Each structure stands twice: as C-alpha cells, then as structure tokens.
Amino acid sequence: MKKFSQQEIDKFVSMLDFSKIEGGLVPMIAQDYLSNQVLMLAFANEAAVRQSLETGIACYYSRSRKKLWKKGEESGHVQEIQQVFVDCYMDTILLKVKQNVAACHTGHFSCFYREFTGAGFTIQGEKIFDPDEVYQK
Numbered sequence: 001m002k003k004f005s006q007q008e009i010d011k012f013v014s015m016l017d018f019s020k021i022e023g024g025l026v027p028m029i030a031q032d033y034l035s036n037q038v039l040m041l042a043f044a045n046e047a048a049v050r051q052s053l054e055t056g057i058a059c060y061y062s063r064s065r066k067k068l069w070k071k072g073e074e075s076g077h078v079q080e081i082q083q084v085f086v087d088c089y090m091d092t093i094l095l096k097v098k099q100n101v102a103a104c105h106t107g108h109f110s111c112f113y114r115e116f117t118g119a120g121f122t123i124q125g126e127k128i129f130d131p132d133e134v135y136q137k
Contacts (some may be wrong), residue, residue: 001056033096050132
C-alpha cells in the first residue's frame with residue numbers, strides 16, 4: 001500500500017487543477033494494478049485526494065451524498081493504492097489499486113461489466129458477491 005508524507009501530499013495537491021468541474025472536483029479512475037482492468041470512475045475533492053494519499057486507501061467524494069466516501073466503508077471492499085498517476089492536464093487522477101473482493105456495488109469486480117454489442121448489452125464476468133448479503137440496510 002502506497003502512502004505519502006504531508007509534504008509530498010501538499011506538493012501533489014498544489015499541482016492539481018480542481019477548477020474544471022463545479023465544486024472543485026477531479027475525476028479519479030481506479031485500475032487494477034495487476035491486470036490493468038479499469039474498475040471504476042468517481043470524483044474527488046481536495047480532501048478526498050489528501051485522505052487517499054495519507055492512508056493509502058482510495059477515498060472519493062460522493063456527489064449524491066455530498067460527503068467523503070472511503071471506498072469499501074460499507075462492504076469492506078477497499079482499494080489499496082499501489083501507484084498514483086495524473087494526466088497531462090493535471091486534472092484527472094489514475095489510481096492503480098489492489099482491489100479487495102470487488103469494486104462494483106452490483107457484485108461485479110469492475111463497474112464496467114456491460115459490453116455494448118450494437119444489439120444490446122452482454123454481461124462480462126460473473127458476480128463475485130451477493131449485494132443483498134453485503135449491503136444489508
């Protein structure tokens with residue numbers, strides 16, 4: 001798990017461009033560090049970026065709940081950060097992560113499990129867990 005010092009985090013955050021999306025958000029992509037499979041896309045504000053880099057566990061900003069959201073806070077399916085990349089515009093973050101169990105709340109490993117075939121969608125891969133058992137509300 002990759003963690004950064006406060007000085008390193010301050011430097012990284014100061015170079016990011018939070019101005020392009022209303023609310024000071026940047027897209028943050030999670031990718032499996034071994035297979036390179038894209039797991040999910042979420043958004044992060046400065047606080048979420050800082051928490052991710054301090055703890056080594058991916059944290060995002062939930063636009064619907066309007067609060068920080070540590071990936072796996074309900075399910076336990078956390079994302080352990082292995083590497084951190086930023087795009088050429090300094091406004092999108094790519095986290096290479098070790099995904100514990102699955103990234104998608106539907107039970108699939110990746111949120112990108114539906115392939116559009118022209119005639120409709122084909123489901124790629126099997127569910128890894130039953131969401132009804134994990135998210136008992």
